[in-house]
Amino acid sequence: MVSIEPSKDDAFLDLLLSAFGDSVLLGESIPASCHSDWTGHAACRPLALVRPTSTQEVSKLLQLCNQHRRAVVPQGGMTGLAGGAVPTAESVALSLIKLSGVENVDQDAATLTVRAGTTLQAVQDAAIEAGFCYPIDFGARGSCQIGGTLSTNAGGHGVIRHGMTRDRVLGLEVVLADGRILDLMNSMIKNNTGYDLKHCFIGAEGTLGVITRAVLRLAPPQRESRTLLCALRDYPAAVSLLHRLRGTGLALEAFEVMWQDFYAMSCEWQSNQSPLPPSYPLYVLCEVEGDASHLEMVLAAALETGEVQDAVMASTIKQAQELWAIREATGEFPVKLAPINFDISLPIAKIGDFVEAAGKLLTHRWPGIRIVNFGHIGDSNLHLTVDSNSLTENTSATHHAIETDIYGLVGEYRGSISAEHGIGLLKREFLHHSVRPEALNVMHALKQTFDPNNILNPGKVLS
Amino acid sequence: MVSIEPSKDDAFLDLLLSAFGDSVLLGESIPASCHSDWTGHAACRPLALVRPTSTQEVSKLLQLCNQHRRAVVPQGGMTGLAGGAVPTAESVALSLIKLSGVENVDQDAATLTVRAGTTLQAVQDAAIEAGFCYPIDFGARGSCQIGGTLSTNAGGHGVIRHGMTRDRVLGLEVVLADGRILDLMNSMIKNNTGYDLKHCFIGAEGTLGVITRAVLRLAPPQRESRTLLCALRDYPAAVSLLHRLRGTGLALEAFEVMWQDFYAMSCEWQSNQSPLPPSYPLYVLCEVEGDASHLEMVLAAALETGEVQDAVMASTIKQAQELWAIREATGEFPVKLAPINFDISLPIAKIGDFVEAAGKLLTHRWPGIRIVNFGHIGDSNLHLTVDSNSLTENTSATHHAIETDIYGLVGEYRGSISAEHGIGLLKREFLHHSVRPEALNVMHALKQTFDPNNILNPGKVLS
Numbered sequence: 042m043v044s045i046e047p048s049k050d051d052a053f054l055d056l057l058l059s060a061f062g063d064s065v066l067l068g069e070s071i072p073a074s075c076h077s078d079w080t081g082h083a084a085c086r087p088l089a090l091v092r093p094t095s096t097q098e099v100s101k102l103l104q105l106c107n108q109h110r111r112a113v114v115p116q117g118g119m120t121g122l123a124g125g126a127v128p129t130a131e132s133v134a135l136s137l138i139k140l141s142g143v144e145n146v147d148q149d150a151a152t153l154t155v156r157a158g159t160t161l162q163a164v165q166d167a168a169i170e171a172g173f174c175y176p177i178d179f180g181a182r183g184s185c186q187i188g189g190t191l192s193t194n195a196g197g198h199g200v201i202r203h204g205m206t207r208d209r210v211l212g213l214e215v216v217l218a219d220g221r222i223l224d225l226m227n228s229m230i231k232n233n234t235g236y237d238l239k240h241c242f243i244g245a246e247g248t249l250g251v252i253t254r255a256v257l258r259l260a261p262p263q264r265e266s267r268t269l270l271c272a273l274r275d276y277p278a279a280v281s282l283l284h285r286l287r288g289t290g291l292a293l294e295a296f297e298v299m300w301q302d303f304y305a306m307s308c309e310w311q312s313n314q315s316p317l318p319p320s321y322p323l324y325v326l327c328e329v330e331g332d333a334s335h336l337e338m339v340l341a342a343a344l345e346t347g348e349v350q351d352a353v354m355a356s357t358i359k360q361a362q363e364l365w366a367i368r369e370a371t372g373e374f375p376v377k378l379a380p381i382n383f384d385i386s387l388p389i390a391k392i393g394d395f396v397e398a399a400g401k402l403l404t405h406r407w408p409g410i411r412i413v414n415f416g417h418i419g420d421s422n423l424h425l426t427v428d429s430n431s432l433t434e435n436t437s438a439t440h441h442a443i444e445t446d447i448y449g450l451v452g453e454y455r456g457s458i459s460a461e462h463g464i465g466l467l468k469r470e471f472l473h474h475s476v477r478p479e480a481l482n483v484m485h486a487l488k489q490t491f492d493p494n495n496i497l498n499p500g501k502v503l504s
Numbered sequence: 505m506v507s508i509e510p511s512k513d514d515a516f517l518d519l520l521l522s523a524f525g526d527s528v529l530l531g532e533s534i535p536a537s538c539h540s541d542w543t544g545h546a547a548c549r550p551l552a553l554v555r556p557t558s559t560q561e562v563s564k565l566l567q568l569c570n571q572h573r574r575a576v577v578p579q580g581g582m583t584g585l586a587g588g589a590v591p592t593a594e595s596v597a598l599s600l601i602k603l604s605g606v607e608n609v610d611q612d613a614a615t616l617t618v619r620a621g622t623t624l625q626a627v628q629d630a631a632i633e634a635g636f637c638y639p640i641d642f643g644a645r646g647s648c649q650i651g652g653t654l655s656t657n658a659g660g661h662g663v664i665r666h667g668m669t670r671d672r673v674l675g676l677e678v679v680l681a682d683g684r685i686l687d688l689m690n691s692m693i694k695n696n697t698g699y700d701l702k703h704c705f706i707g708a709e710g711t712l713g714v715i716t717r718a719v720l721r722l723a724p725p726q727r728e729s730r731t732l733l734c735a736l737r738d739y740p741a742a743v744s745l746l747h748r749l750r751g752t753g754l755a756l757e758a759f760e761v762m763w764q765d766f767y768a769m770s771c772e773w774q775s776n777q778s779p780l781p782p783s784y785p786l787y788v789l790c791e792v793e794g795d796a797s798h799l800e801m802v803l804a805a806a807l808e809t810g811e812v813q814d815a816v817m818a819s820t821i822k823q824a825q826e827l828w829a830i831r832e833a834t835g836e837f838p839v840k841l842a843p844i845n846f847d848i849s850l851p852i853a854k855i856g857d858f859v860e861a862a863g864k865l866l867t868h869r870w871p872g873i874r875i876v877n878f879g880h881i882g883d884s885n886l887h888l889t890v891d892s893n894s895l896t897e898n899t900s901a902t903h904h905a906i907e908t909d910i911y912g913l914v915g916e917y918r919g920s921i922s923a924e925h926g927i928g929l930l931k932r933e934f935l936h937h938s939v940r941p942e943a944l945n946v947m948h949a950l951k952q953t954f955d956p957n958n959i960l961n962p963g964k965v966l967s
Contacts, residue, residue, distance in 0.1 A: 149743045149853035150884070151750070172751070196694050205694065208671065217946075224940045229849040229884035231659050231668065231923035233707055234938040235965050236947050240703030244696055261750050280612045287614070287724050288635070290793070292753075330753070386692040390612035421613070421692035460694035468697075475697040477687045483680075484699045490953045491946075502698050 050088055053109055057089055060105060066090040075134050078121040082467060087114065087128035092136045096214060096222060096253045103251065104220030106133055112499050115247035117189025118160065120181035123465030125193065125246045125501050137188050140253060146171040151259045152211060152228050157188025157252050173259035176203035188252045194244030196461030201419040202294055203260055212256035213239040218492040228256045246463050247498040249491040266294050266330040268361035272321035272351040276393025279325055281348050283419055286329065289339050295328035297368050300396060300414040307370035310377065316353045316364060326368050378428040381440055383447055386421040387456035395454055399425060402446055407432055422460040448474045464502045513551060516572055520552055523568060529553040538597050541584040545930060550577065550591035555599045559677060559685060559716045566714065567683030569596055575962050578710035580652025583644035586928030588656065588709045588964050600651050603716060609634040614722045615674060615691050620651025620715050636722035639666035651715050657707030659924030664882040665757055666723055675719035676702040681955040691719045709926050710961040712954040729757050729793040731824035735784035735814040739856025742788055744811050746882055752802050756882065758791035760831050763859060763877040770833035773840065779816050779827060789831050841891040844903055846910055849884040850919035858917055862888060865909055870895055885923040911937045927965045
């Protein structure tokens with residue numbers, strides 16, 4: 042932590058305090074949860090934490106900080122995994138926590154209007170209460186804030202059916218770096234009136250503006266679904282099964298591919314409870330909405346062609362939970378492994394090859410290295426995890442070398458170094474593997490246009 | 505048509521000819537189809553028409569025009585309805601017609617890579633041939649080009665289920681005003697690597713860059729569906745029926761609401777063939793994919809509550825076509841009426857009120873005016889049509905006054921003056937009814953960033 046230089050900051054802090062009073066926290070009173078995100082990376086106490094209660098206050102704060110060239114770091118629930126909301130010692134952390142609440146649910150339009158500081162869980166609950174569902178979902182639902190999910194274009198479990206966060210957004214309210222309030226609170230599905238500005242801010246990690254409110258599209262309520270675990274002989278069979286399920290009119294809610302390394306380890310952790318023998322190269326956990334007999338027919342056909350080698354369908358909720366527990370071993374990674382996590386995406390056809398190539402590359406350089414793989418392959422998303430406990434030299438230099446190798450390989454495959462977690466601080470130096478120089482130049486030009494003084498989350502995404 | 509001043513243009517034309525040879529057409533050899541779009545508005549022969557055969561040639565052309573500060577008007581199939589591709593006498597029209605063809609279909613990823621000059625029909629055909637469907641569809645499919653559909657974020661029939669064109673795009677290749685080629689040819693569903701630049705160009709009507717290639721998401725092949733015509737007592741019943749159908753797990757392919765004025769007129773045109781009596785205030789034509797008995801159960805429940813007053817379900821393809829013929833009377837509008845078309849969108853709950861308010865407003869000022877209404881209300885889209893033959897003073901000043909009234913009312917309802925056709929030239933002066941001044945300022949700033957010399961389709965969308 043860098044100490045504050047009072048001489049330099051006093052005048053500015055006086056201005057902050059006189060403008061925002063009790064909404065400002067300083068020094069020790071700033072909770073440690075605002076020092077870093079879930080990665081714990083580069084933890085640092087900001088100069089001040091401001092918690093505005095209205096869009097107008099956010100506007101006033103940005104105006105002031107812009108005038109005084111003060112960095113502002115927007116913060117949501119601090120559950121990010123890329124260091125995107127980590128403050129610096131000279132910056133003002135802007136927490137949206139007091140700008141919260143679901144403002145209304147429009148039953149006719151199936152939309153929900155919400156303030157940025159509301160948790161994802163609260164949005165999901167309000168949707169269910171109104172007879173709908175908000176289908177973006179992931180582990181941090183109870184802590185993360187909807188503004189954070191918008192700023193990072195969060196993904197999660199339901200993407201295969203319902204898309205990313207971007208796909209759920211109809212309207213936004215955004216405060217620009219100079220304090221101007223941009224009212225883009227559209228509530229209509231069709232609206233072709235000039236440039237669709239909201240997309241500039243979704244996924245921009247707070248570097249182009251601060252999202253304060255949003256209009257979100259709701260989905261129909263979730264219906265009963267079936268859980269199915271299949272054993273496969275190879276990766277192409279998984280792609281073929283995906284294709285088969287999609288062509289049947291059944292609604293695919295999840296298609297989680299686990300490689301043998303992952304499956305065997307997870308079953309071992311579940312006291313060797315293994316619904317299918319751990320001898321197959323690949324396993325797919327599917328969640329499918331629709332008629333059970335229809336699904337059984339599709340499965341029978343896949344078994345007959347050899348596309349699926351063996352399968353088990355849950356017939357009770359408990360059985361379904363047991364199947365999901367295998368995939369959810371990822372929750373135990375931080376306890377049972379020392380994980381280096383990769384959240385990458387690749388052209389679907391190439392994911393099998395990539396897993397093999399990455400394994401060879403790392404094993405060649407670090408013999409004995411332990412790698413486990415699973416992915417939402419319908420979304421082109423692979424989560425490759427290295428257990429750094431398996432390294433003979435477990436240093437940050439080795440970690441960096443592993444990252445450099447993997448992201449380099451992702452670049453060769455024309456994949457993405459960040460499927461759903463964003464760039465933040467942690468992936469910035471690798472961005473060129475996925476983004477061409479001309480596109481990087483245009484990103485810098487947009488940053489310059491929206492935030493000429495570089496006060497909004499400086500150093501995140503772009504250097 | 506403005507005549508060319510040779511003295512001023514000769515040197516530039518020499519450069520064009522020496523750089524592009526046979527790809528340049530001048531004077532009489534420029535086909536009349538390039539003088540205006542389907543509206544026929546402001547028809548004008550451009551200084552030259554250039555038809556590049558590669559992205560590199562597009563790049564070279566823009567570089568040259570940018571150096572010489574020449575306006576470039578990108579043209580697709582010229583089927584637009586907003587004047588967005590209409591050239592001026594001093595401009596270079598850039599036709600993408602020779603940059604065409606489906607480059608490949610990735611069966612595993614369910615994506616299609618295509619050049620901008622390819623017709624929508626050719627894309628649909630290639631998708632079907634590969635066992636998929638490209639679900640964007642509308643009347644101009646055989647003439648419009650995919651680049652035009654991207655630049656205008658085209659809508660059409662399938663939006664209720666599959667979204668707008670924007671929702672089908674994974675990747676783009678774009679040539680910027682100064683000739684830089686922007687490779688954003690992503691093929692992955694999850695990809696959070698910085699700002700998602702493609703959205704700047706989709707729907708920007710060629711004012712920020714020229715789209716040359718795209719990666720599109722395909723949908724599973726279309727399955728058998730049922731066609732249903734329902735008679736309703738009022739607009740809230742239509743919203744309620746929409747809600748009911750969406751909550752059942754049935755896939756809604758179309759939900760076309762016809763007001764009595766529209767329905768009665770159309771039945772009259774079909775020699776008074778009227779599957780349901782024309783005495784109800786509202787009719788809904790639904791297309792639903794899924795089990796017929798399931799749909800019948802849902803319909804029975806809606807009849808019981810009075811939400812639906814009467815209904816008829818097609819049991820043969822011929823019957824389905826007859827039901828669709830009622831809605832497709834719009835195709836005969838240009839022949840049987842002198843239509844002033846409004847393509848607007850409104851918050852779904854308010855569409856019924858709006859139709860009533862618009863009717864009162866226009867009838868009060870122009871007694872005897874004939875108005876017919878239908879809409880894709882699930883998409884918030886209303887098509888209100890005025891038959892200008894019903895006006896006692898059928899002048900362009902009256903047309904303008906009607907537009908001013910309707911767009912003003914749209915603004916009061918916080919609706920959109922363009923649901924799917926775009927702004928182009930024809931709606932530019934009304935844009936402020938749907939876009940707030942701060943947002944307009946940001947649009948101008950983006951234009952300045954991407955095209956500082958204002959050479960790309962100048963005067964379209966923004967003045």
